[in-house]
Each structure stands twice: as C-alpha cells, then as structure tokens.
Amino acid sequence: MCIRDSAPPGFTYDFHPARLDPESFPRALWRKCFLECLGESSSELSRYNDPQGDEGLRSAIRDYLERSRGVVCDPDQIVICGGLQQGLEMIAHLLRGNHAAVAVENPGYHLPRAVFRNNAFTVVPVAVGPCGLDLDMLKASGSTIVYVTPSHQLPMGVVMPVANRLKLIEWAGTGGNFIIEDDYDSELRYHGKPIPSLQGLRPEGNIVYMGTFSKILSPALRLSYLVLPPSLRAPYRHLFRDYFSTVSLLEQKTMRKFMEQGHWERHVRRMRIMYKHKHDTLLQLIAHHFGSTATVVGQGAGLHVVVRLAGERPDEAEIIRRAERQGINLFPFSAFSITGRSDSTYLLLGFGGMTAEALGEGVGLLSRLCR
Numbered sequence: 001m002c003i004r005d006s007a008p009p010g011f012t013y014d015f016h017p018a019r020l021d022p023e024s025f026p027r028a029l030w031r032k033c034f035l036e037c038l039g040e041s042s043s044e045l046s047r048y049n050d051p052q053g054d055e056g057l058r059s060a061i062r063d064y065l066e067r068s069r070g071v072v073c074d075p076d077q078i079v080i081c082g083g084l085q086q087g088l089e090m091i092a093h094l095l096r097g098n099h100a101a102v103a104v105e106n107p108g109y110h111l112p113r114a115v116f117r118n119n120a121f122t123v124v125p126v127a128v129g130p131c132g133l134d135l136d137m138l139k140a141s142g143s144t145i146v147y148v149t150p151s152h153q154l155p156m157g158v159v160m161p162v163a164n165r166l167k168l169i170e171w172a173g174t175g176g177n178f179i180i181e182d183d184y185d186s187e188l189r190y191h192g193k194p195i196p197s198l199q200g201l202r203p204e205g206n207i208v209y210m211g212t213f214s215k216i217l218s219p220a221l222r223l224s225y226l227v228l229p230p231s232l233r234a235p236y237r238h239l240f241r242d243y244f245s246t247v248s249l250l251e252q253k254t255m256r257k258f259m260e261q262g263h264w265e266r267h268v269r270r271m272r273i274m275y276k277h278k279h280d281t282l283l284q285l286i287a288h289h290f291g292s293t294a295t296v297v298g299q300g301a302g303l304h305v306v307v308r309l310a311g312e313r314p315d316e317a318e319i320i321r322r323a324e325r326q327g328i329n330l331f332p333f334s335a336f337s338i339t340g341r342s343d344s345t346y347l348l349l350g351f352g353g354m355t356a357e358a359l360g361e362g363v364g365l366l367s368r369l370c371r
C-alpha cells in the first residue's frame with residue numbers, strides 16, 4: 001500500500017497519516033499571490049527558466065531554513081523539486097558512481113527504499129530504537145549512505161537526540177559517507193524546543209537536507225526542495241546540465257510571493273496550533289477509550305501517533321478488515337517494515353484530516369473493534 005493512495009469512497013473516519021485538514025489550504029491568499037504572479041511574469045512564461053528553480057524562491061527558502069532550522073547554505077545549493085521522490089532520484093544519480101549500499105530506517109518510509117532499489121542500490125534496513133536510528137547497526141551495515149528522518153522518525157515518531165546527531169555526523173565525516181536528512185515534519189513539533197537540523201550542525205559536511213511544502217500547505221502542489229552539500233554542487237551542475245526544471249514556474253513564483261509577503265510563516269504558526277489541538281485531543285481520546293490496553297509510542301509532532309496494543313488482540317489484518325466494515329480507513333503499520341511484519345500490534349492513527357467530532361467517534365469505534 002502506498003502512503004499517498006486515496007481512501008476508497010465511503011469511509012467516514014480516515015486515519016491515513018498523510019491527510020491534511022481539508023479546510024486548511026489558504027485559498028484566498030494563494031489566489032491573490034498567483035494572480036499577482038500572472039500579471040508580472042509574461043516574459044518568463046515565454047521561455048524555459050532556471051533548472052534549479054526560481055532564484056527568488058530559493059532565496060526565500062534559504063532565509064526561512066536559516067531562521068527556523070539553523071540550516072546554513074546559499075541559494076545556489078538549493079534545488080526546487082516536485083516532491084521527495086524526484087529529489088531522491090537526483091541524489092541516487094549523483095551518488096551511484098561511488099556508492100553501492102544505502103541504509104534506511106526500519107520501520108521507515110517505503111519510498112526511499114523503492115527509489116534506491118530502482119537505481120540498483122542495495123538497501124540495508126537499520127533498526128530504530130528509543131533514540132532513533134541504531135548507530136552501531138549503521139556502522140556495521142557496510143552502507144556508505146543513510147536516509148534518516150531525525151526530526152520525527154516515520155513512523156515511530158522518535159526525535160533523534162543531539163548527542164546521536166553528532167555521532168551520526170561524525171560517521172558521515174569518515175571515508176566520504178553521506179547522510180540524507182529528510183526534515184519532512186520539522187514545522188509540526190508540539191512540545192519542547194526544536195532540535196537543530198543535522199545540516200545546521202555541520203554545513204560543510206556530506207549532508208543532503210530535504211524539505212517539503214506537502215505537510216503544511218498541500219501535497220497536491222508537488223513542491224519540495226533539497227539543499228546540496230558543497231561536495232555535490234559541481235557534480236550536480238555537471239550531471240544535470242542538460243535538464244530542465246519540472247516544477248511549474250507559476251507555482252514556484254506563487255510560493256515565493258507567499259513566503260516574501262510573510263504568509264508562509266503565519267500559516268505555519270496557524271497550522272501548528274490547529275494540529276496540536278487535534279493531536280492533544282487524539283491523545284486524550286486514546287487514554288479514555290483504550291486505557292491501559294494501549295501505549296502511545298510515537299507522539300508530539302507531525303500528523304499521526306503510533307499506539308501499541310497490549311494483551312490478546314486480533315492481528316493487524318483483522319483489525320483493518322473490521323475497521324473497513326465500520327467505515328474506518330486505517331493505514332497498516334506493517335507497511336513501514338521492510339519485511340511487511342512487525343513484532344507487536346500497532347495502530348497508526350493519522351489525525352490531520354479529521355474533525356474533533358470524527359476523531360471522537362472513530363477512536364471509540366476502534367477501541368471496541370480491537371478487543
């Protein structure tokens with residue numbers, strides 16, 4: 001199953017982890033920025049433009065990343081992409097001459113596994129513990145590239161502590177190893193201070209930083225970016241010198257305006273408050289309906305929480321079948337595991353697209369069908 005597939009029609013309660021609040025897209029402001037761009041861009045619309053993406057958008061992203069994530073780079077290192085997949089394809093092309101194996105988090109996001117396999121890499125699973133990726137396993141894995149989600153590990157929700165970040169950076173400093181840092185949920189952290197990005201801790205290191213507008217604005221825009229490390233700037237220019245940008249210039253310019261006029265950071269703040277409210281409501285509902293029969297293992301950021309069920313339970317496939325009959329869409333936790341299996345029964349509960357009312361009803365129904 002794909003994390004992006006749409007729920008078949010007829011579901012009343014959609015716990016898919018990649019859903020945004022349907023009312024949250026800032027239509028009026030986006031329309032205003034889009035129309036302004038349309039009025040201003042006539043010469044650019046009559047030609048091909050910068051293959052790395054609109055320069056003004058790259059500058060706006062640079063400023064934002066510096067303020068919010070401590071990323072240190074110049075706009076020249078940024079490439080505007082049409083989503084994580086396209087960014088990872090580029091990185092795979094850039095690295096495959098000198099690297100054969102890539103380590104991925106297990107459980108972890110399936111997309112990087114697919115992209116690297118399709119590019120003839122060996123994909124090596126590395127376990128995720130209470131501090132994120134197991135660094136001893138990584139060292140023993142023989143991989144020279146690692147893909148990680150340190151801000152909010154998908155799916156376990158672990159935030160990698162600074163001490164481990166520093167050790168991981170040290171690993172990348174030895175023998176030309178590379179880190180791919182996917183900071184996909186960095187804006188949606190509900191408690192505590194944000195931990196600086198790996199890239200910000202070692203800007204000159206072999207760290208490719210990746211971010212997206214999919215979680216705060218819309219996954220339908222297909223707008224994301226990557227920050228190349230200094231070591232990959234020249235190889236990028238050489239390898240992709242004949243390529244064109246695949247991201248619509250109008251969308252890029254609209255995003256630029258949206259950022260330059262301050263709408264983006266205001267929108268991020270609004271979304272953080274709204275999703276924190278949904279997140280906290282969901283935790284209360286889980287405590288109320290499941291009590292001691294469930295433990296929340298991943299929480300505090302992003303658009304989903306992970307719940308481990310205790311005691312004698314139907315297995316995941318049975319829970320999903322029962323849920324479907326009650327109008328509930330559940331994304332299988334096991335899809336994140338490289339073997340398709342997991343040691344315990346987990347529920348992955350996305351809350352982004354649900355109203356408080358639907359969350360209340362849905363969690364109540366779920367607690368009954370998990371018995």
Ligand SMILES: Cc1ncc(COP(=O)(O)O)c(C=O)c1O
Pocket residue numbers: 003018082083084085109149154182184211212213214219223224
């Ligand atoms: C781990 C992870 N990274 C990144 C993304 C965003 O990808 P994209 O920019 O292609 O929408 C997602 C979306 O679900 C994700 O789960």
